[in-house]
Structure formats: C-alpha cells, structure tokens
Amino acid sequence: MEITSVNNEKIKYLEKLKQKKYRDLEKMFLVEDEHLVLEALKAGYVKEIYTTNNNSHYEVPTYVVTDKIMKLISNQVTSSKIIALCYQMEEKNYDGNIIILDNLQDPGNLGTIIRSAVAFNFNTIVLSNDSVDGYNPKVVRSSEGMLFHINIIRTNLEEFLDNLDNTYTKITTDVKNGQNIKDIHFKKCALVIGNEGNGVSKKIQDKCEVKVNLKMNNNCESLNAGVAASILMYEVFNG
Amino acid sequence: MEITSVNNEKIKYLEKLKQKKYRDLEKMFLVEDEHLVLEALKAGYVKEIYTTNNNSHYEVPTYVVTDKIMKLISNQVTSSKIIALCYQMEEKNYDGNIIILDNLQDPGNLGTIIRSAVAFNFNTIVLSNDSVDGYNPKVVRSSEGMLFHINIIRTNLEEFLDNLDNTYTKITTDVKNGQNIKDIHFKKCALVIGNEGNGVSKKIQDKCEVKVNLKMNNNCESLNAGVAASILMYEVFNG
Structure with missing residues (x-):
C-alpha cells in the first residue's frame, strides 16, 4: 500500500507518537532503522511498517511512503528509511x-543501562514516574534492540520499594560512605541509581539497606550514571 | 568590559571555535556552564571569560555580553550564562x-570515557586521527571537567602502537574469542577500544597481543562503547 499525502490519518497518528503524552495514551511507540525494526519483528511487537523502499516484504502490514513523509515521522536528523509502529510491552511480574x-533524565543513559541490564541478567528495570520515558526514540535507539528483552515497569518508587519482598537486598550508591561493592555479596538485589546531577533522593536512599561505592581515584568525583549502573550490575553478575 | 555588538571581532572569533577546523588551527576551545568554567579556571586553562552577569569577578579578562550574543556563541539549546575561552592542553609524555x-565517533561516549579514565588512573587517552574531537563542546560537557585532568594525544594509532615500549601490554576487545579480563593480569597496559558500530579495525587489532572480553548474557551482543571501556579500565584498576 502506498501513502503519498502528509495529511493521511495514519501519518498524523505516527507524528503524534513523537510525544510521550500520546505514547502513554496509545500504548504504542516507534522504532527506526532496519536492524532495530528487525529486532522488534523478531520479538513480535510490530503492528505496521512504514518504508520508503517499495520492494519490502514483511509479515505485517507495510506502507510505502514518500521521503517527505519519512522526514516528518522520523526522529533522526538524517531520517531513516524504515519505521515500525510497535506495541509497548506489558509490565510483567519480576523475580x-x-x-x-x-529520576534518571538522559535518554542515552537509559538506553545504555537497558543494554547493560540485559548483559548482566537484570531482567526488570523500574522507572520512577519522573524518569525519562522508556519509549523515547533516543532510548529505543541507544538500547540497540535490548529494550525488547527487558521488563519495564513505571511506578511510584517509594511504594515499589515498600512492597518488595524480603528476599531482595535494597542497595544504592553512596560515593562518600558506601562500602566497596567488591566486599559485599547478596542473593538477589534491587539496585537503585539516581538522577545525573543530584543522585538518589533522600526518601529513596532511606529505604535502602546497603550503600555501596566503587573504588576510584579521588580526582574524579563521580562516574556517568550509565557507567556507574553498568559497573555495579557487572559486579553483581560476577559476584 | 562590555560587548553589545554581534559583529565584534572577539565574538566572531568565539563563533568560529564551534568548528573543529578553527579549534585545531587556534589551539583554543570553549567551556560552558559555571561549574565547568570554575574547573577550567582551577586548572589554569582560561584565557578570557564571557558572561551575561555584570557582577562577575574572575582573575582573567572578563567581558559582559548580551543574551543575544550568548545565544550566538553557546552550543547548547538553552544557552548558558557563562563561557570561557580556553587554551587546549599540550600533549605530554605518558607513562x-x-x-x-x-575511530570513536560519539562525543558523549568520549566524555564518559575521559571521566572513567580519570577515575581508574588511565592518565593518557590517545585518539586516532578519525576519532571525534576531544574539544568538541559535547565532549567537554559530558567529561564533567575531567578533561582538564587527562593527557590527550591525537595521532596515527598504527605508529603509536609500533613505538610503544615493551613494558606495555597492548590489549583490545574480542567479544567472541577474547579471554575473560578477570583471568588476566598485566603490569601496565595500552587498552584499545573501537568504533561504536564496527569495533576495532583489523590492522589495529593485529597489533594487540591480548584479546579480552567481559562475561555476559548471550542475549546481549555487545555493550555501549563507553560502558565497555569503563568496565575494562575498572578491572585493570582493581586487578
């Protein structure tokens, strides 16, 4: 099927999904670039495909669009040649x-953390309500398809931590007074990482039983949030 | 001193420094945001300061500029209130x-790696000639001031590796056949990290004696380049 008008209802719908408000409402999101669209197809989350290539064959309804339309719906400076309209994943039970x-804010950091979480067997990622959207286009891109391999929950963190069963050790970071992560072992953990500038909020910190840090040179005050999260997950995975 | 015209020679000069070509030529670069400007002052690299605040007092020549000028010279969407014109650091000897x-391309990744390098005592960072510029505004910002604590060398990597003395073990990553970094110990290392999409080029790989990897879940093909570099430096630091 071909679409040539920028006023087509389907195109207007895709355009709206650039905004978090509509992604939340519709429970849909967009995936760009062929290798990521293929990951989404493999994972079974694709409803429709939009492409500028009129020789494409996919197992879902596929629409051939003009370059002008692609530019309109793409979130990238150099717009991609293919975009998939995808269902958001349902929140699953965690174990x-x-x-x-x-309150993590940078989409690149969230994408990086999703990627590292899958690498180091953290199967669930819990976002505070004020964190960046997991379906933000930059998150989707920087997660390199790993988004489809993780359980994402967005909720009130205080309530979530209060309801967590006691097989979990709740840990967070404390650059000054934390124990070296290498000296601690736990069966199962809920690891809390904070905002890029301000760290973990006081009320969330107070709910964590263990404070950890990483050994590093004093010249460096702190690591990038995505790196700190990744090294801590790596240590838990290898511990 | 006040500057009100966007045609002022000093302002035109700052504008030019948005381009790598002129930064290379002039051996100067720009630093935005107060906390980073203070780091640059502390490190002694600031030549002049440009600010919209006419109550500022710094130990270097300071120019009060209009919001319009600030918008012109700033590299950020929400332009900062202060910009420092800084000298690039001279390349030093390494030990x-x-x-x-x-061929690392993403400025955020380079900034993150600089930050982790300082944290884990890698005092020198060597960039291939085709890597992103170390003085790119996004690198400066994401390095969180750690740029001033590291020795940056930009050169031909093949020559650099050939000339490295034999107290160094040259290591690089190999996701498929590398040895677990935890199983290896070396006195002093030169760690090579590759391009975000394509990894380390064949001819550089061939010059490395040891190939390493990180233990991870098979669902994840690879980590973000900044994260991989950071975990490997962390392991060397803690090894």
Missing part, C-alpha cells in the same frame, strides 16, 4: 535482580 | 596505563 532508576 | 580510541 530476578532489578535495577531501579530514580 | 602509566593508556586508553586508545580507534
């Missing part, structure tokens, strides 16, 4: 290690 | 651990 993000 | 970047 293994969990990574919890308290 | 300790070295991190080497082969």
Whole structure:
C-alpha cells in the first residue's frame, strides 16, 4: 500500500507518537532503522511498517511512503528509511535482580543501562514516574534492540520499594560512605541509581539497606550514571 | 568590559571555535556552564571569560555580553550564562596505563570515557586521527571537567602502537574469542577500544597481543562503547 499525502490519518497518528503524552495514551511507540525494526519483528511487537523502499516484504502490514513523509515521522536528523509502529510491552511480574532508576533524565543513559541490564541478567528495570520515558526514540535507539528483552515497569518508587519482598537486598550508591561493592555479596538485589546531577533522593536512599561505592581515584568525583549502573550490575553478575 | 555588538571581532572569533577546523588551527576551545568554567579556571586553562552577569569577578579578562550574543556563541539549546575561552592542553609524555580510541565517533561516549579514565588512573587517552574531537563542546560537557585532568594525544594509532615500549601490554576487545579480563593480569597496559558500530579495525587489532572480553548474557551482543571501556579500565584498576 502506498501513502503519498502528509495529511493521511495514519501519518498524523505516527507524528503524534513523537510525544510521550500520546505514547502513554496509545500504548504504542516507534522504532527506526532496519536492524532495530528487525529486532522488534523478531520479538513480535510490530503492528505496521512504514518504508520508503517499495520492494519490502514483511509479515505485517507495510506502507510505502514518500521521503517527505519519512522526514516528518522520523526522529533522526538524517531520517531513516524504515519505521515500525510497535506495541509497548506489558509490565510483567519480576523475580530476578532489578535495577531501579530514580529520576534518571538522559535518554542515552537509559538506553545504555537497558543494554547493560540485559548483559548482566537484570531482567526488570523500574522507572520512577519522573524518569525519562522508556519509549523515547533516543532510548529505543541507544538500547540497540535490548529494550525488547527487558521488563519495564513505571511506578511510584517509594511504594515499589515498600512492597518488595524480603528476599531482595535494597542497595544504592553512596560515593562518600558506601562500602566497596567488591566486599559485599547478596542473593538477589534491587539496585537503585539516581538522577545525573543530584543522585538518589533522600526518601529513596532511606529505604535502602546497603550503600555501596566503587573504588576510584579521588580526582574524579563521580562516574556517568550509565557507567556507574553498568559497573555495579557487572559486579553483581560476577559476584 | 562590555560587548553589545554581534559583529565584534572577539565574538566572531568565539563563533568560529564551534568548528573543529578553527579549534585545531587556534589551539583554543570553549567551556560552558559555571561549574565547568570554575574547573577550567582551577586548572589554569582560561584565557578570557564571557558572561551575561555584570557582577562577575574572575582573575582573567572578563567581558559582559548580551543574551543575544550568548545565544550566538553557546552550543547548547538553552544557552548558558557563562563561557570561557580556553587554551587546549599540550600533549605530554605518558607513562602509566593508556586508553586508545580507534575511530570513536560519539562525543558523549568520549566524555564518559575521559571521566572513567580519570577515575581508574588511565592518565593518557590517545585518539586516532578519525576519532571525534576531544574539544568538541559535547565532549567537554559530558567529561564533567575531567578533561582538564587527562593527557590527550591525537595521532596515527598504527605508529603509536609500533613505538610503544615493551613494558606495555597492548590489549583490545574480542567479544567472541577474547579471554575473560578477570583471568588476566598485566603490569601496565595500552587498552584499545573501537568504533561504536564496527569495533576495532583489523590492522589495529593485529597489533594487540591480548584479546579480552567481559562475561555476559548471550542475549546481549555487545555493550555501549563507553560502558565497555569503563568496565575494562575498572578491572585493570582493581586487578
């Protein structure tokens, strides 16, 4: 099927999904670039595909669009040649290690953390209500398809931590007074990482039993949030 | 001193420094945001300061500029209130651990790696000639001031590796056949990290004696380049 008008209802719908408000409302999101669209197809989350290539064959309804339309719906400076309209994943029950993000703001950091979480067997990622959207286009891109391999929950963190069963050790970072992560072992953990500038909020910190840090040179005050989260998950995975 | 015209020669000069070409030529660069300007002052690299605040007092020549001028010279969407014109750091001799970047492209990744390098005592960072510029505004910002605590060398990597003395073990990553970094110990290392999409080029790989990897879940093909570099430096630091 071909679409040539920028006023087509389907195109207007895709355009709206650039905004978090509509993604939340519709429970849909967009995935760009062929390798990521293929990951989304493999995972079974694609409803429709929009492409500028009129020789494409996919197992879902596929629309051939003009370059002008692609530019309109793409979120990238150099617009991609293919975009998939995808269903958001349903929140699942959790059991293994969990990574919890308290007001994380940078989409690149979230994508990186999702990628590392899958690498180090943290199967669930919990976002505070004020964190960046997990379906933000930059998150989707920087997660390199790993988004489809993780359980994302967005909720009130205080309530979530209060309701966590006691097989979990709740840990967070404390650059000054934390124990070296290498000296601690736990069966199952809920690891809380904070905001890029301000760290973990006081009320969330107070709910964590263990404070950890990483050994580093004093010249460096702190690591990038995505790196700190990744090294801590790596240590838990290898511990 | 006040500057009100966007045609002022000093302002035109600052505008030019948005381009790598002129930064290379002039050996100067720009630093935005108060906390980073203070780091630059502390490190002694600031030549002049430009600010919209006419109550500022710094130990270097300071110019009060209009919001319009600030918007013109700033590299940020929400332009900052202060910009420092800084001298680029001179390349120094190296001795300790070295991190080497082969065609790294993302400025956020480079900033993150600089920050982690300082944290984990890698005092020198070597950039291939085709890597992103170390003085790119996004690198400066994401390095969180750590740029001033590291020795940056930009050069031909093949020559650099050939000339490295034999107290260095040259290591790089190999996701498939590398040895677990935890199983290896070396006195002093030159760690090579590759391009975000394509990894380390064949000819550079061939010059490395040891190939390493990180233990991870098979669902994840690879980590973000900044994260991979950071975990490897962390392991060397803690090894």
